[in-house]
Each structure stands twice: as C-alpha cells, then as structure tokens.
Amino acid sequence: MRFGMFIGPFHATNLDPTYALERDLQLVTLLDRLGFDEAWVGEHHSGGFEIIAAPEVFIAAAAERTKHIRLGTGVKSLPYHHPFVVAETMAQLDHMTRGRVMFGAGPGALPSDAKMFGLAPVDLRPRMDEALDCIVALLRGETVTKKTSWFELCEARLSVGCYSQPTMEIAVTSIRSPAGALAAGRHGTGLLVLSGVDDASMKHHVSNWNIYEETCRRHGHTADRSRWQFAIQIHLAESREQARKDVEYGLEKWIGYANDIVPAPNPPPRGLADPARWMVENERAIIGTPDDAVEKIEHMLEVTGGFGGVLVFAQDWANWQATQRSLELIAEEVRPKLNGSNLLRQASYDRNAPIQDANRALAQAGIEDALARYEATKARG
Numbered sequence: 001m002r003f004g005m006f007i008g009p010f011h012a013t014n015l016d017p018t019y020a021l022e023r024d025l026q027l028v029t030l031l032d033r034l035g036f037d038e039a040w041v042g043e044h045h046s047g048g049f050e051i052i053a054a055p056e057v058f059i060a061a062a063a064e065r066t067k068h069i070r071l072g073t074g075v076k077s078l079p080y081h082h083p084f085v086v087a088e089t090m091a092q093l094d095h096m097t098r099g100r101v102m103f104g105a106g107p108g109a110l111p112s113d114a115k116m117f118g119l120a121p122v123d124l125r126p127r128m129d130e131a132l133d134c135i136v137a138l139l140r141g142e143t144v145t146k147k148t149s150w151f152e153l154c155e156a157r158l159s160v161g162c163y164s165q166p167t168m169e170i171a172v173t174s175i176r177s178p179a180g181a182l183a184a185g186r187h188g189t190g191l192l193v194l195s196g197v198d199d200a201s202m203k204h205h206v207s208n209w210n211i212y213e214e215t216c217r218r219h220g221h222t223a224d225r226s227r228w229q230f231a232i233q234i235h236l237a238e239s240r241e242q243a244r245k246d247v248e249y250g251l252e253k254w255i256g257y258a259n260d261i262v263p264a265p266n267p268p269p270r271g272l273a274d275p276a277r278w279m280v281e282n283e284r285a286i287i288g289t290p291d292d293a294v295e296k297i298e299h300m301l302e303v304t305g306g307f308g309g310v311l312v313f314a315q316d317w318a319n320w321q322a323t324q325r326s327l328e329l330i331a332e333e334v335r336p337k338l339n340g341s342n343l344l345r346q347a348s349y350d351r352n353a354p355i356q357d358a359n360r361a362l363a364q365a366g367i368e369d370a371l372a373r374y375e376a377t378k379a380r381g
Contacts, residue, residue, distance in 0.1 A: 001308060001309060001310065001335075001338050001339055002037040002038065002226075002229065002308060002309035002310075003036050003037055003309065003310055003311075003312075003330065003331075003334075003335050004031075004036055004037050004038035004039055004040065004070075004229075004309060004310075004311045004312070005027070005028075005031055005036065005038075005039045005040070005311060005312050005313075005314050006039075006040050006042075006074055006192075006194070006231040006311040006312065006313050006314065007024060007027070007028075007039055007040065007041045007042060007052070007074065007314040008042045008044065008049070008050040008052075008313070008314060008315070009024050009042070009049075009050060009051070009052065009314045009315070010049050010050060010254060010257065010313070010314065010315040010316060011049055011050075011051060011316055012049065012250055012253040012254070012257075012316055013048045013049070014253075015316070017051055020051060021051065021052070021058075023320065024052070024058070024314070025058075025061060025062055025065060027314060027323075028062040028065070028066060028069065028071070029062075029065050029066060030324060030327060031069055031327065032065075032066035032067060032068055032069040034327060034328060034330075034331040035068075035331055035335075036069060036327075036331070037069065037070060037309070038069060038070040038071070038072060038102065038309075038311075039062070039069055039070075039071055039072070039074075040072040040073070040074020040075070040102070040104050040192065040231075040311065041055040041058050041059060041062075041071065041072070041073060041074050042055060042073075042074050042075065043055050043073065043075065043076055043077050043108075044109070044110060044113060045080075045110075045112075045113045045116060046110055046112040046113050046116065046261075047110055047112060047113075047257070047261040047262075048257075048261070049254075049257045049261065055073040055074065055076060056073065056076075056089050056090070056093055059071045059072075059073070059093060059097070059101060060093065060096065063093075063096065063097045063100060063101075068100075069100070070100045070101070070102055070169075071097065071100055071101055071102065072101065072102030072103065072104045072169070072171070073090075073102070073103055073104045073105070074104045074173075074192070075104040075105050075106035075171075075172075075173050075192070076103070076104065076105055076106070077106060077107065077108035077109075077113065078105050078106070078107065078108075078127065078128045078131040078132060078135070079107060079108055079114070079117070079119060079123065079124045079127035079128055079131065080108060080113070080117050080119075081131070082151050083130075083131040083132075083134040083135045083138070083151060083153070084134070084138065084151075084153055084156050086131070086135055087134070087135045087138035087139055087158060088158060088159065090103045090135075090139065090162075090168065091139065091158050091160055091161060091162050091163075092160070094162045094163040094164055094168050095160065095162075095163040097163075098163065099163050099164045099168070101168055102168060102169040102170070102171065103135075103139070103168055103169070103170045103171070104170075104171045104172070104173065104192060105128065105131075105132055105135070105170070105171070105172050105173070105183075106128065106172065106173040106180070107124035107125045107127070107128040107179070108124050108128075109175075109262070109263070110261065110262070110263065111263055112261065121263075125177075125179045127150065128179075128183065129183055130146075130148050130150075130151075131151070132172070132183055132187065133146075133187075134146055134153060134156075136167075136170060136187045136189070138156065138157065138158055139158070139162055139167045139168065139170070140166055140167045141157075141158070141161055141162075141166070141167075142157070143155055143156065143157040144156045144157070169190065170187065170189040170190065171184070171189050171190035171191065171192045171227070171229075172184040172187075172189050172190070172191060172192065173192045173193075173194060174191055174192065174193050174194075174205070174208055174212075175193070175194045175195075175264070176204075176264075178207075178208050178211045180208070181208040181209065181211045181212040181215065182211060182212075182215055184212055184215075185211070185212040185213070185214070185215025185216045185218075185219065185221065185223070186215055186219050187219075187221075188216055188219065188220075188221030188222070189227075190227035190228070190229065191208075191209070191212055191227065191228050191229070192229050192231060192311070193205050193208075193228070193229065193230045193231065194231045195230050195231065195232055196232070196233075196283055196284045196285075197232050197233075197283050197284070197285065197286060197296055197300060198282070198283030198284070199283075199303055201283075202300055202303040202304050203303065205230075205304065206303070206304055206305065209223075209228060209304070212228075224308075225305075225306050225307055225308055226308035226309075227308055228307040228308055228309075229307065229308055229309035229310070229311055230300065230307055230309070230310055230311065231311035231312075231313055232285070232286065232310065232311070232312070232313065233279070233284065233285035233286065233287075233312075233313050233315070233317075234285065234286045234287075234293060234310075234312045234313075234326070234330070235247055235285070235286070235287050235317055235318055235322075235323075235326050236286075236287075236288065236289060236290055236292075236293055236325075236326045236329040236330065236334070237288075237289070237322065237325065237326065237329070238289065238329075239289060240287075240288045240289060240292065243276075243287050243288050243289065243326075244274075244276040244277065244280075244287055246317070246318035246319070246322040246326075247275075247276050247287060247317040247318050248276070249316070249317065249318050249319045249322070250315070250316040250317045250318065250319075251275045251276060251279070251317045252270075252275055253316075254315055254316070254317060255267065255268045255269075255270060255272075255275060256270065268282075268284060290329050290330070290332075290333035290334050290337075291333075293330070293334045294333075294334055294337045294338060297310060297334075297338060298338070312327070312330065
C-alpha cells in the first residue's frame, strides 16, 4: 500500500503565509526522509486557508529539496486554465523531476474561486471533461485539434513530450458525484477519493468505483485497485489522550473553515464541547494511536474490497512538532504493519528464539575450540 499526503494545504489565517509556504516545503522534505511515497499539492484562490495557487511552482521547489518522493498536482483545477499550457507545464516538470511528477485533475472545489473566473459551479465539470480529454491525449504524444466555447487547439502537440513513457501517472479526484469516476474511467487514470472513514462513505465510494470499473471496460481500460487512493484525516500520538490533546491546537479553526468556506455538506458543527471526540465518534477522522489507525484502515479495506493507497490530509490541527511526530508514527508503525514489511524479520526472530540455548552452546563451542587452537599453537612455539 502506498502512503502519501494530500496538501491543500489548510493553514488558519493567523499563520504568516510566507512561513506557512516554507513549512509546507519542509513538510514534503520530511515526508521524503520518512519514506512516504507521494505528495499531492492543491490549487486554490480564495478562502484564506488553502494558500497554494500554483501547485506546479510548489512542486518545482519541492523537487529540488527531495530525492525520492513523487509529487503531484492535487489537483489542478482544469476549468481555469488552457489545456495546452497545462500539458506543456506538466511535461516540462516530468523532465525536471526525472519522472517523479504526477498529474492530478479536478473541476475546482470552491465556488468562491469559480466566481472570480466568471464561472458558475455548474460550468466546471463539463469544462474539466473537455480540458482533460485534450490534456491526456497531449501527454500521450497525440496531436489534438478541438474547438470549444472557451478554448481552441489547432493541430496542437507537445514541443518536448513527457520524460515518463508512455506518460506520467494521471489521476482524477472523486468526492461525492460520479463525475470524477466517469472521467477517470474514460481515460483509464487513477482515482483519488477525498473521504471520511465511516462505512456509509466507504459504501458510497464503492458505488462510484463500480461506475469507474464499468466505464473503464467500455473504453478498453483495466480498472486497477492499486490506483484507487483515499485521502483521509489522521492525527496520531502515543496515546489517544495525547492525540486528542494535540488537536486542540487547531481543530476548531478548521471546523470554522469547513462551515464558512468549504461547500461540502454536513460539516462538523461549531461549538462542540469536545471536537476531537465528535470527529472520532462520527468517523470523520482517525485521532488516536497507530493501532487505531491500522484497525480503521484494515476495516476500510474490508468494506471497500481493497484499494491502493492512503493519503493523509495536511492540516494544522496539531502544532508543527506534534504533526511531525504523527507522521513519524505512521512511518514507524502504521505503514510496516499494513504492508507486512517486517514479516520476514519476525519469522527469522521466531525461528531462532526457541533454539537460543542450542545456538549459545554452539557459539561457546566455537570459542572454546578457538582458544584450544591458540594454546596449541602457543605451546609449539
């Protein structure tokens, strides 16, 4: 299973924006050092919390600071950009990162963003589909001619093409409607799900996955569950009590943002006596220990029938030090358990521990033999 992060990012408006962007770069550097597989970086233009407007610029900077982690747009809001410029930019990044870049696409999440572009939310998904058709074709090396109500391509093809062959990894977001699953299935891309951790959400996403599978079949693609990833809220500490104490730092500010800016229905209510407890009991987040995370993710795998990756939402629920520790615990304890990374090591331990007395005797016999040979050599002069 792949582990990564979905970086909106979510920064409360009290945090200095220059420092916040620098810390986001430090976050990606930490993820790289901890062995996380990937980080997806969002695009937003309003609302105050999610302050990265150009994920490609951020990715270019992050790539220079990292060695292994893959970096994706999470996601590029296609209705706001000419598709040829998007494709050319991503192809250039693919070369500059030596194939570490990924292209994530979506319609744009915030109505307040769309308004500034003179668009209504109902316009966004049709525009995304039109742009995505062209971008995928361009990234695969095809020549595209297409005219729509908002862009035109005349025998367009990339000037350089992708470093990754036949193309870079591509994914489409899916939240509630089947639009993302349909778009991803049409092109055979991966599917990024933004979700809670409750059974109802899992079953809803299974329904969208079924639509994805059917759409893949109709268009000659194979649906691969390893390319189905879930972005969820996780904060861990050594104890449940400590984890809940940690998120007292910023959870209420995030709940305010969820109510005031984010258009998703049914946000956590304001004014809760214990917001962390509410988030856990209503299965909106995993706030607890590594064992809690393993148990919940294993349950998610069982309910869904399996998926390929967990993406941790980047947010400031906890302070920077506690956030780093949470990610360390994922790397140290959650990822190895879910991936079976230590099965051979444990088998070796279990094989040898019961015969330790015999092994110790053999080792002692070796020592005694060496001493005897030394004494014999010494006696011979």
